[in-house]
Amino acid sequence: MEEIKARLRKVLVDSLELSVEPSDIPDHGLVQALGLDSINTIEFLIWVESEFGVEIADEDLSIKLIDDLDLLAAYVKDRMDRSGTPVA
Numbered sequence: 001m002e003e004i005k006a007r008l009r010k011v012l013v014d015s016l017e018l019s020v021e022p023s024d025i026p027d028h029g030l031v032q033a034l035g036l037d038s039i040n041t042i043e044f045l046i047w048v049e050s051e052f053g054v055e056i057a058d059e060d061l062s063i064k065l066i067d068d069l070d071l072l073a074a075y076v077k078d079r080m081d082r083s084g085t086p087v088a
Helices: 002-016 030-034 038-052 063-066 069-083
Strands: none
Touching: 002 030, 002 038, 002 069, 030 063, 038 063, 038 069, 063 069
16 A cells, blocks of 8 residues: 555656655645645546556545545555556
């Protein structure tokens, strides 16, 4: 799970061109900590789908999913397990 979270942090920094190190991204409260808006979150999720080879279902989209790296990493891992996509 830590590997997925590390990749999510890197995707977040790269996709939104943030001027912070991935290691400085918090586990929780991402929306407020990074000042994310709806456009940022959609862009980030598109990158997540591309990076991990998964599809985030429309019905699963929520601010809670985007705001918590633990929750998002678990969601991504579940999607990868279901599709047979390897983690690395």
